[in-house]
Amino acid sequence: MKYDVVIIGGGITGTGIAHELAKYQLKTILLESGTDVAFSATKQNGGVIHPGYDPHPGTLKAKLNPPGARMYPRLSKELGFKILHTGTLVVAYSDQDLKKVDELMDNARINGVEKVERLDFEQLHNREPHISDKALGALLANTTVMVDPFEVAIAFMENAMQNGVELGLCQKVCKIEKRAEEDFVVYTQDRQYETRFIVNAAGVHADDVAAMAGIHEYQVEGRHGNLCVLDKVLPIHTVMFPCPGPDTKGIALIPTVSGNFLIGSTATMREDKYDVTNDAHGIDELIKGAKMLLPDFDPRCIIRTFAGQRPVVLNNGNDFYIRESETVKGFIHAAGIQSPGIASSPAIAEYVRDLLANAGLDLKDKSDYNPYREPIPDF
Numbered sequence: 196m197k198y199d200v201v202i203i204g205g206g207i208t209g210t211g212i213a214h215e216l217a218k219y220q221l222k223t224i225l226l227e228s229g230t231d232v233a234f235s236a237t238k239q240n241g242g243v244i245h246p247g248y249d250p251h252p253g254t255l256k257a258k259l260n261p262p263g264a265r266m267y268p269r270l271s272k273e274l275g276f277k278i279l280h281t282g283t284l285v286v287a288y289s290d291q292d293l294k295k296v297d298e299l300m301d302n303a304r305i306n307g308v309e310k311v312e313r314l315d316f317e318q319l320h321n322r323e324p325h326i327s328d329k330a331l332g333a334l335l336a337n338t339t340v341m342v343d344p345f346e347v348a349i350a351f352m353e354n355a356m357q358n359g360v361e362l363g364l365c366q367k368v369c370k371i372e373k374r375a376e377e378d379f380v381v382y383t384q385d386r387q388y389e390t391r392f393i394v395n396a397a398g399v400h401a402d403d404v405a406a407m408a409g410i411h412e413y414q415v416e417g418r419h420g421n422l423c424v425l426d427k428v429l430p431i432h433t434v435m436f437p438c439p440g441p442d443t444k445g446i447a448l449i450p451t452v453s454g455n456f457l458i459g460s461t462a463t464m465r466e467d468k469y470d471v472t473n474d475a476h477g478i479d480e481l482i483k484g485a486k487m488l489l490p491d492f493d494p495r496c497i498i499r500t501f502a503g504q505r506p507v508v509l510n511n512g513n514d515f516y517i518r519e520s521e522t523v524k525g526f527i528h529a530a531g532i533q534s535p536g537i538a539s540s541p542a543i544a545e546y547v548r549d550l551l552a553n554a555g556l557d558l559k560d561k562s563d564y565n566p567y568r569e570p571i572p573d574f
Contacts (some may be wrong), residue, residue, distance in 0.1 A: 239503020417504030446484025
């Protein structure tokens with residue numbers, strides 16, 4: 196089976212790339228080790244489409260987050276996934292926090308994020324009357340929307356398949372062979388796929404996949420996060436974050452497209468990439484974070500908990516790692532896609548497309564490409 200591009204990994208990054216490459220006259224397949232797409236980090240997060248005020252200017256996150264976020268309203272109409280306009284509050288509790296709000300305002304301006312404003316005490320409490328009286332002010336990002344990342348990834352993949360991209364489920368890559376300058380063979384447990392290009396979007400296992408091709412350019416660890424699912428009783432309308440730390444945006448209260456709420460998430464580095472278990476300390480930390488934002492928060496509204504891992508490329512400035520391999524031509528890394536990976540995914544797909552074109556992939560527009568996801572028939 197010969198392909199122009201083999202994408203490894205069926206999360207929102209891989210499916211987003213498949214959706215983008217479906218626009219061109221290519222033979223493309225996405226290989227996923229699980230029984231469906233979006234089974235790992237994609238379904239293990241809050242679904243906030245961050246508009247781009249947080250990434251430090253000059254980083255790849257800052258380059259890709261704002262344009263990716265701006266694509267979501269159009270993609271929602273084309274692909275039929277739900278979207279909820281909430282806005283985001285980044286809440287300050289001290290003078291130091293207020294300085295951080297000013298810094299984020301500067302980031303937003305430099306990164307090209309529109310409709311971001313600074314709220315004082317009165318404006319904040321008029322918008323969210325139940326927020327803590329200790330809150331001094333906030334950044335308000337008006338363009339923030341919510342999605343269900345699982346639903347988005349499925350929509351990406353369904354539309355890609357309707358435009359000719361293939362999907363291989365239960366296809367765990369176990370070996371990659373470089374036979375010639377422009378020829379890979381990807382081996383799974385029961386099949387072989389010959390391809391000119393590989394896109395490695397394997398999440399926390401991206402470094403393991405790269406190593407199969409003899410590439411040892413980075414190391415990935417998981418940043419573990421606990422989350423809580425709440426019932427539908429919180430008296431808020433906006434996504435609420437505290438001022439962020441160096442590695443995480445902090446514990447947030449998150450309205451969802453389903454009508455209920457999440458608390459998420461904690462952030463702890465884990466060497467065990469398969470560890471998605473909850474821990475009592477993490478849940479206590481989530482409850483404490485919720486009470487910091489809403490003093491009247493009642494933990495009895497928690498109806499379940501879950502956890503996930505976000506892939507972090509070590510010694511990379513907490514940034515995305517998206518580039519062609521330094522040593523193996525035609526092997527494209529889409530690694531370290533941590534937050535704001537969901538928001539950035541449509542722009543990541545375009546960035547990877549351009550990397551493939553620069554590496555020699557001939558991109559010819561598909562005349563019969565259909566950007567609208569067709570309904571799946573009932574059986």
